[in-house]
Amino acid sequence: MPGPVLIVGGGQAGVQLCMALRREKYQGAISLYCEEPEYPYHRPPLSKSYVTGATDDDKLPMRPESFYEKNAIDVYLNAPVTSVDIHRSEASVGGTAVGYSSLVLATGARPRRLDWQNDAPAGVFSLRDLSDARQIRAGLQNCKSLVVIGAGFIGLELAAAACAAGVQVTVFEMADRVMGRAVAPTISTFFEATHRAAGVDIRLGASVSGLEHSDGQVSGVQCADGTTLAADMVVVGIGVTPNVELAEQAGISCDNGILVDEHCRTEASSVFACGDCAAHRNRFAGGRSVRLESIQNATDQARTIAASIAGEPKPYTAVPWFWSDQGSHKLQMAGLAFDADSYIERGDREGGRFSIFHYRGDKLLAVDSVNESRDHMVARKLIEAAISPGQDQAGDPGFDLKSLI
Amino acid sequence: MPKITFVEADGTEIVVEARSGISLMENAIANNVDGIEAECGGSCMCATCHCYLADDQAGLSVMQDDEDEMLGFVASERKPGSRLSCQITVTDDMDGMQVHLPAEQN
Ligand SMILES: Cc1cc2nc3c(=O)[nH]c(=O)nc-3n(C[C@H](O)[C@H](O)[C@H](O)COP(=O)(O)OP(=O)(O)OC[C@H]3O[C@@H](n4cnc5c(N)ncnc54)[C@H](O)[C@@H]3O)c2cc1C
Ligand code: FES
Numbered sequence: 001m002p003g004p005v006l007i008v009g010g011g012q013a014g015v016q017l018c019m020a021l022r023r024e025k026y027q028g029a030i031s032l033y034c035e036e037p038e039y040p041y042h043r044p045p046l047s048k049s050y051v052t053g054a055t056d057d058d059k060l061p062m063r064p065e066s067f068y069e070k071n072a073i074d075v076y077l078n079a080p081v082t083s084v085d086i087h088r089s090e091a092s093v094g095g096t097a098v099g100y101s102s103l104v105l106a107t108g109a110r111p112r113r114l115d116w117q118n119d120a121p122a123g124v125f126s127l128r129d130l131s132d133a134r135q136i137r138a139g140l141q142n143c144k145s146l147v148v149i150g151a152g153f154i155g156l157e158l159a160a161a162a163c164a165a166g167v168q169v170t171v172f173e174m175a176d177r178v179m180g181r182a183v184a185p186t187i188s189t190f191f192e193a194t195h196r197a198a199g200v201d202i203r204l205g206a207s208v209s210g211l212e213h214s215d216g217q218v219s220g221v222q223c224a225d226g227t228t229l230a231a232d233m234v235v236v237g238i239g240v241t242p243n244v245e246l247a248e249q250a251g252i253s254c255d256n257g258i259l260v261d262e263h264c265r266t267e268a269s270s271v272f273a274c275g276d277c278a279a280h281r282n283r284f285a286g287g288r289s290v291r292l293e294s295i296q297n298a299t300d301q302a303r304t305i306a307a308s309i310a311g312e313p314k315p316y317t318a319v320p321w322f323w324s325d326q327g328s329h330k331l332q333m334a335g336l337a338f339d340a341d342s343y344i345e346r347g348d349r350e351g352g353r354f355s356i357f358h359y360r361g362d363k364l365l366a367v368d369s370v371n372e373s374r375d376h377m378v379a380r381k382l383i384e385a386a387i388s389p390g391q392d393q394a395g396d397p398g399f400d401l402k403s404l405i
Numbered sequence: 406m407p408k409i410t411f412v413e414a415d416g417t418e419i420v421v422e423a424r425s426g427i428s429l430m431e432n433a434i435a436n437n438v439d440g441i442e443a444e445c446g447g448s449c450m451c452a453t454c455h456c457y458l459a460d461d462q463a464g465l466s467v468m469q470d471d472e473d474e475m476l477g478f479v480a481s482e483r484k485p486g487s488r489l490s491c492q493i494t495v496t497d498d499m500d501g502m503q504v505h506l507p508a509e510q511n
Contacts, residue, residue: 063437064434
């Protein structure tokens, strides 16, 4: 009988691993330890349709409770793993030692916080889990004016959703464009314009230095330029920090994430890590170590680990992809643009359907698409197969990129 | 409540009392139909909720461009009745529907 698999973290990666192990006909015991009080749920709706009430709680669970029973997966809720001993192959949960033959760290990430967030008044939130989203959803019902700090994906998704629900929304972003670390300037410009047209006040090169409050409830923000702005709710979306503490404490190397090899194995041979908490060398990033925060990465890394545990290891080679729904616009990304030195635009930007093809020399590295699923899907295939359309072909909407595959 | 039969690639049939108003994918997941993965949770991004329906199935919504593009890249063969189950809302007209599932979803 194969040995027990202990999974730390019931998020996207943890659940996918349970599914993939049973699909690979793994016969050993599987236990899933979850810090949260909830059965694992989908996170993407939390910053989109969920906060305004368009998606209900019953749509969130990734699998029904009966799934775990049917597949003989022992789920423990409210059960954080507090330490790991890799020499004894044991993890500690609530003071009890639990043995494993394979341990998988799928602990995700937590929101980065601003200095003043620790003793913030009521009405100030981060957005990572269902409990955050429930509070934001409840707060939005009586909210007139929302301040979002950080124009990353989650901040902009939330801003668009709240604005569509009739809330006055102001977004503060320190950089000179939105989603600056992730997309080409053209895409930033497009989204700045669409959010503004919808009524969101986007302030670039602007930051919040403190809060105003009355009766323990936030009432406004102090801006770095000395002005103040009334707000009855503030959401901070300034990125995340990987949850690496268990690995560090166990003596496993971490560097912006738990370091793993191409099989998602850490330097301890029976310990794996995947998803938002893990850093790996990615062939689509010129082999550099990256930590990807996406459904795709969590899912495909979990599949990679399942294959190893089930005895048929396959390296992690999947093309990275990501999406972000902002209001009625869909941004889709394929590949990684870290090393790009030029880009080409394709499509109809005025009409709101276009893509940006990122190149290094002649090599296609990544494609960001706005409302253009066709380009996105072709891009996934092109990048996977290392086929680079000529830049003239990429820029010519009349050229059928599919013909290259 | 329409009765829907999911037929797994190995021929196993799972008959479910489906809920109208939610997607076919959600009905499959709620009933532990293994042949549907749905990693993106119904965002029309992953194509791991592929299924085969009869061409003349009643009650089907028209396929949108996104779904059509996604179907171009499914892991198992695309056939005339191919759909993404997350893009189909179950209605009472679908009583008796047969949903065939592919062998591979990714
Ligand atoms: C609001 C929001 C919207 C998003 N939208 C998109 C999107 O549109 N598209 C996209 O591709 N990605 C999106 N993402 C990113 C995506 O959800 C994450 O990349 C993915 O969830 C990562 O999966 P994971 O399993 O690594 O981590 P998580 O899903 O975060 O799961 C980790 C789990 O581990 C638990 N945990 C941590 N430490 C312990 C411990 N010691 N013991 C037990 N349990 C522990 C945590 O409580 C958590 O439940 C979004 C994320 C958020 C927060
Ligand atoms: S669930 Fe992902 S495309 Fe249908």
